[in-house]
Amino acid sequence: MARRLRLHRQGELHHHVRHPQAYPELGNCLYFDLAYKTHAVLYELPNNRLNWIWYINGAEPVLPGSSVTMKVSDAMVEEMREEAKRVWGPELARLMRETVEPFVNVIYDAGEPTPRLSWAGGRVALVGDAAHATTPHGLRSTNMSVVDARVLGRCLARYCREPCARSRARALAEYEAARLPVVAAQVLHARRLGRLKQGLVVGSHGEVFDARTATEEEVSQLR
Template identity: 45%
Template sequence: MKVSSDMIKEMYEEAENVWVPEMVKLMKETKEPFINVIYDFGDAAHPITPHSSRSTNMAILDAAVLGKCLEKRGVENLHSALGEFQSIRLPAVSKQVLHSRYVGHIKQGLVLSDRNPFDPMIAKPEECQILLQRSVPFLGDAPSILL
């Protein structure tokens, strides 16, 4: 996506209020800045944004759980196996997708109902905890069907 000169000017002004001078300098030295639009909806089983680094791991767990459900119920009981798969995976992936969306909003400095916009220049360590990978729901949990 090409950006207009007004968009670039606004980006620089915003950067000067948020980022350290070195980052602002790097941004200004970039010849053709771009906008990377991230959507969290679509045709994926769990449309997660990259803010939580989970998509590949989620897909691997999906495959493993689905395989176990099919093994347990048999291909002839596909509807039942898919129902079990959904009951196992939906609670975890729903929370992970929503967490990723929330973290994305924080990282973008958007206004949220439960907190002030994130400012990396003044953020306290406890405000940064939610941004850590270990704060992703169900991060270390393996579905019981795999144990």
């Protein structure tokens, strides 16, 4: 069961302005902008396009069907543009203002990491998002999926030269032993990063990260 929701406002913009002062390495990296209880991501796409994402804590909206992507009303767009001028620097606020059709993706905090990666006596293996549904704040979901497939392939090659249920079970047990501790730690790490960047409570003592007053030691938690 999801415990908390984040609105993920995203837009894609064809643009030739490079903003060399504010974002000198745009095209070679992703930029994170932190503000009070929110953060944004900006990066370049192929064909001279820019993509921005603005994470906002919010109440759960009414979603059409099973999709977590929804269009936004003109009133929501105007409110977003006004808020962007108040929260972000002029370059990022301009990009948001000039994006024609921003949309919203709803992101939930995942539950606890899955307790297993193999099921049904070694007949079913989980890889990718099925094995480790995670928020995007760690930027590692795709990489983890690739490693899952590679490790699973090696385990199957090691034990399954002959079709045998016992061999398959051993292969999946080794895959689970190798990957489960790693992916579980990454799921929790991504959740913690998201809560820090969004100014939400982290830990059992009610700690809240505040980008306006954070010390160098506190900022190091975001790395």
